[in-house]
Amino acid sequence: MADQEKPLLIKRYASRRLYNTETSDYVTLDDIAGFIREGRDVQIVDLKSGDDLTRQYLLQIVAEHESKGESVLPINVLTDLVRSYTTQATSTVPAFLAQTFDMFRDSQSKWVENMGQVNPSMAKGFEAMQAQQEAFLKAMTGGAPMGTSGPAPEPSKSDGEDLDDIKKQLAELQNKLSRMGK
Incomplete structure (x- = not known):
């Protein structure tokens, strides 16, 4: 069972694919949004450089929701x-x-x-x-x-x-x- 206290580690490969290290499978932005809605913290890192990309991807999730008409922000x-x-x-x-x-x-x-x-x-x-x-x-x-x-x-x-x-x-x-x- 996954440790719910630690952030779920997602690695971004050079191909820009996102890899869930707990389940050993690839995930999408929708999957990541689902983890967050379930109350799970996530951390997204670039596999090669080790850079933390979490903020960039969370902002992308917010932007996609806003562009789909699911506006929360006036x-x-x-x-x-x-x-x-x-x-x-x-x-x-x-x-x-x-x-x-x-x-x-x-x-x-x-x-x-x-x-x-x-x-x-x-x-x-x-x-x-x-x-x-x-x-x-x-x-x-x-x-x-x-x-x-x-x-x-x-x-x-x-x-x-x-x-x-x-x-x-x-x-x-x-x-x-x-x-x-x-």
């Missing part, structure tokens, strides 16, 4: 993410996203727990959604630990306004979730 959030790559907010955005998703996951877990008591079949759907959100978070932060290694740079006025907008959207989401749980 345009303004995507715009803010692109903007964060070109501003000094780059170092604060991963920590902010991680904290935001942690708070959202906590609220969602409480809500799912309450809904599971009312209707057990609904809880399974929300657990799958939670796994997808965790995959997105890993893709966006590269699995980086919370916080930064030094003092965060002072955000410029436009960066602060962007963060305020994101915080406002998060508060609205949390309010909607708390109302749904009542």
Whole structure:
């Protein structure tokens, strides 16, 4: 039986094929997305160079879902993410996203727990959604630990306004979730 605590190691061969080291077979991006939805962490490495390609493949999974019309990310959030790559907010955005998703996951877990008591079949759907959100978070932060290694740079006025907008959207989401749980 596979050790569920360790990430599932996927090796990418020069032919770009992805190899599951636990089951000794080739896998697709859909298979990897399935592992993640089931709550399994994955690590994808290039066989020749040893480079960690996990972030690249997780972002590809997210991009494919978005392009198929399975949109989770509003345009303004995507715009803010692109903007964060070109501003000094780059170092604060991963920590902010991680904290935001942690708070959202906590609220969602409480809500799912309450809904599971009312209707057990609904809880399974929300657990799958939670796994997808965790995959997105890993893709966006590269699995980086919370916080930064030094003092965060002072955000410029436009960066602060962007963060305020994101915080406002998060508060609205949390309010909607708390109302749904009542």
